Amino acid sequence: MRGRSWRKLALDAAALLSLGFILVPLVFVTWLAFFEQEIPSFPPEGYTLHWFSAILTQKAIIDGFVTSFEVGVVATLVGLALGVPAALGLVRHAAWWGGAASTLLLMPLVVPAIVLGTAIYVAQVEAEILIYGFGIETPVIGTIGGLIAAHALIVIPWVVRLVTASLSGFDRSIEEAAQNLGATPWTTLRRITLPVIRPGIVAAALFAFVISFSNLELSLFLVGAGRTTLPIAILQYLEWKIDPTIAAASVVQIAIIAAAMLITDRFVKLTQVV
Amino acid sequence: MARLVIDRLSKRYGENSVVKDLSLDIPQGEFLVLLGPSGCGKTTTLRMVAGFIEPSAGSIALGGRDVTALPPWRRNTGLVFQSYALFPHLTVEENVAFGLEMRKMPAAEMRPRVEEALRLVRLDGFGTRLPRQLSGGQQQRVALARALAFRPDVLLLDEPLSNLDAKLRQEVRVEIRELQQKLGLTTVMVTHDQDEALSMADRLVVMAQGEVQQVGSQRDLYERPAGRFVASFVGRSNFLEGVMGEEGAFTTAGGLRIVLAGAAAGKATLALRPEAVSTGAEAAHLDNAFEAVVEYVSYLGSVLDVRVRLTPQDRIIVQIANRLGESLPMPGETLTIGWPANAGRVFPAEA
Numbered sequence: 360m361r362g363r364s365w366r367k368l369a370l371d372a373a374a375l376l377s378l379g380f381i382l383v384p385l386v387f388v389t390w391l392a393f394f395e396q397e398i399p400s401f402p403p404e405g406y407t408l409h410w411f412s413a414i415l416t417q418k419a420i421i422d423g424f425v426t427s428f429e430v431g432v433v434a435t436l437v438g439l440a441l442g443v444p445a446a447l448g449l450v451r452h453a454a455w456w457g458g459a460a461s462t463l464l465l466m467p468l469v470v471p472a473i474v475l476g477t478a479i480y481v482a483q484v485e486a487e488i489l490i491y492g493f494g495i496e497t498p499v500i501g502t503i504g505g506l507i508a509a510h511a512l513i514v515i516p517w518v519v520r521l522v523t524a525s526l527s528g529f530d531r532s533i534e535e536a537a538q539n540l541g542a543t544p545w546t547t548l549r550r551i552t553l554p555v556i557r558p559g560i561v562a563a564a565l566f567a568f569v570i571s572f573s574n575l576e577l578s579l580f581l582v583g584a585g586r587t588t589l590p591i592a593i594l595q596y597l598e599w600k601i602d603p604t605i606a607a608a609s610v611v612q613i614a615i616i617a618a619a620m621l622i623t624d625r626f627v628k629l630t631q632v633v
Numbered sequence: 634m635a636r637l638v639i640d641r642l643s644k645r646y647g648e649n650s651v652v653k654d655l656s657l658d659i660p661q662g663e664f665l666v667l668l669g670p671s672g673c674g675k676t677t678t679l680r681m682v683a684g685f686i687e688p689s690a691g692s693i694a695l696g697g698r699d700v701t702a703l704p705p706w707r708r709n710t711g712l713v714f715q716s717y718a719l720f721p722h723l724t725v726e727e728n729v730a731f732g733l734e735m736r737k738m739p740a741a742e743m744r745p746r747v748e749e750a751l752r753l754v755r756l757d758g759f760g761t762r763l764p765r766q767l768s769g770g771q772q773q774r775v776a777l778a779r780a781l782a783f784r785p786d787v788l789l790l791d792e793p794l795s796n797l798d799a800k801l802r803q804e805v806r807v808e809i810r811e812l813q814q815k816l817g818l819t820t821v822m823v824t825h826d827q828d829e830a831l832s833m834a835d836r837l838v839v840m841a842q843g844e845v846q847q848v849g850s851q852r853d854l855y856e857r858p859a860g861r862f863v864a865s866f867v868g869r870s871n872f873l874e875g876v877m878g879e880e881g882a883f884t885t886a887g888g889l890r891i892v893l894a895g896a897a898a899g900k901a902t903l904a905l906r907p908e909a910v911s912t913g914a915e916a917a918h919l920d921n922a923f924e925a926v927v928e929y930v931s932y933l934g935s936v937l938d939v940r941v942r943l944t945p946q947d948r949i950i951v952q953i954a955n956r957l958g959e960s961l962p963m964p965g966e967t968l969t970i971g972w973p974a975n976a977g978r979v980f981p982a983e984a
Contacts, residue, residue, distance in 0.1 A: 530716060530718065532714045532715075532716050532718040533718045533719070533720055533721070535683075535685055535705070535712075535714070535718065536712070536714060536718035536719075536720070536779075537720070537731065538684075538685075538704070538705040538706045539683055539705055539706075539708075539710065539711070539712040539780075540706075540731050540732035540735055540779070540783065541706050541707075541709075541732055541735030541736055541783070542706055542731075542735050543704075543706050546735070551720055554722045555720070555721060555722055557722075
């Protein structure tokens, strides 16, 4: 009895310590965003909301935000269009190839982001050359389309995982009931299956958006001249200046992501899939 | 509603035959029950009728139309699932209307039909609820209303009562049966519960290992079981192994001579219902009367199950009425038991 309570205490302490370790940067960034002085130093000389309004004067950050938002939305839609059918196929019709296919779909999570970025960069260069070979002169590298395609690639594994999770408790007999009542398989999918797993799809969409919105590594390789995403804009700003503006921008980004995650968790328990 | 004709229907999975050469002719308005233990092929048969399993051989005709090759959505069967399979995101009304909607019925015609279906199952006023806001029994009735609203050619019930508690099950049995008779529904129900089967059916089909063992009324199955399996599955039976002699008497392994009403000579099994056996004074003058030793007594309330030893090799269970105030038989006691010649049935030993 005594031994067990000690063990539990030790576990709790370890969990708390880890949580604290993870939260420290978030806490400091948020704190910093409200410091009055321009050069961050401790202790703070006072507090202000000035830096949040200062974000609006930074064109690169605003542009980056807009680009990140656009890329995030479109990459999410593409990811859903490919990931939802993939998850349905894997759960419903997978035979011997199922294991291989689901591993393959999760690959983008396993490959280090920098390596993935390099690989996609090279692939897009090759693609551009290939297309040029057909006599079509279209840029691939550095285009928004190329960036979206790469982001779609990294959101697909998450879409597949979240949708698969929401399909795992799915009672197939309701699909049979629909067909018994006269619905074709297509109508069944449209009227029954998709609406029933909608929470999973919404969760997948929000999560996919977060993944894309916060991605730095892929974007570094693929953004064109004069175009930046929010994480890149923040990085570039930091190369020249360290003032709380950047902390304020980060706080805004963190708030958006946190909101998306909290909403996602309401639909699908993230602890089940991550 | 229509007549359902199943002709030499078979289903094989590789070497494994799940349904073998099953033929049934179910006239319009009949309540037919497929009864059997799990794995006997009854559910497979039902799912073949609904179109979810493709038969390996044979045909299914509904109202004179061969539907064997049709997909489920073009068959016009109303299936009630064991799990009810209600659409969780649709209201009760929307669930019931689904079949009508699929048939492109105009909304103006649909409303009264949905209301009528809900009234039939006594759920009027529940139309705007979601399935999860209903009890199990109510969900079951929504499933029934949904299967009836579009007026299917045949109603198919797949163990529809197995998820209800015992008391409710009794009530719903009667309700479904009354509804079926009132509407003249051709109905096929699958169950492993013999009480349920006996209380609801016009006609029963006992299945085992993919084969029909017997087709008949409750009385046929109970009083004239076609084989050992039916004798043990419908009601209970004691089985005594032995030999049937030319002279119309059965000799058990233990050497007991039992008088019977006619059967072919040879190695055989005698089946005897526990409730067909009398005890005490009234037993003494019956065709077969024996002194038996009580071995074990189970007190079941209205009845007692008493296991008795006739000879060291022959033991049977006797069911006797529990008359209040009367002393119970005690293990070790001797009890006179007896039964008439026509109570026992003999099945030739299977080769």
